[in-house]
Amino acid sequence: MAFLHQAATRALKQALEGLPQLTGPKIRLHFRPNLRVVDGRIVSGGDRGHEVHAGSHLRGRYIVLDSDLLADPPELRRILVHELFHFVWPRLSNATRASWELLLLKELAAGARGELGWSAEWRKAKLEAVDIRQRSRRWRDYVCESFCDTVAAVLSGQYVHEEFTLAPKFARRRRSWVRRFLAANAELPV
Known part of the structure; x- marks a missing residue:
């Protein structure tokens, strides 16, 4: 032991x-x-x-x-x-969470499929239009999981993984958002 x-x-x-x-x-x-x-x-x-x-x-x-x-x-x-x-x-500000959510809404409007982790991917697959429109619990859970999966992808230093199915152009935008977020926040409350 x-x-x-x-x-x-x-x-x-x-x-x-x-x-x-x-x-x-x-x-x-x-x-x-x-x-x-x-x-x-x-x-x-x-x-x-x-x-x-x-x-x-x-x-x-x-x-x-x-x-x-x-x-x-x-x-x-x-x-x-x-x-x-x-x-x-x-513990993030409402503005920061809203900024992440807007990024995801733009991806969906552009027809983005896939994710940077299974946690977000299976939740994304279960979303219906009403979830997004009404910002349902299902939508909010997806938004959180996609944030956690994306930060994990960035901080792990991995660019290739069997769970990374998001198209490269969308993955680059997410990675850029996360890098800006991390650069602006030397300390993060947990």
Whole structure:
């Protein structure tokens, strides 16, 4: 067990290297094997539900990561950044969130398909016109997931990944938006 703790500590230190300064109360990180979502809850083990890499509990201030990620440092970084930015998203200004939403609306108007991560992609696929028009919970969840997936893609340094299905011209626009956002925010509250 001590070996897993040491390996996890080393892997997390490497995954967090070079990230923007995140400020606020501590966020606990846990590794568990074979993560799955069953009835909206993250569980470890079994064969019910569907597999996930990680999950966050914003009120409880913790993240659970699949222990398989320890063997894949680039993927650990991408997934960890995604989960950390779930804590950043609700603390952004309304203007910043509206700017991101406008970027997505322009993409949809231009017929953009695909995403920079599976979390956003499956949510995007379920959107209906009424969701966008009424800014439904489904739409707002998609907007948040696309933000987290895009920031994770940028901060992971990965340009090619099986989950990156967004057309290059839209991916470039998103990456540019994220880089400007990060340059303007040396510290981010979580």
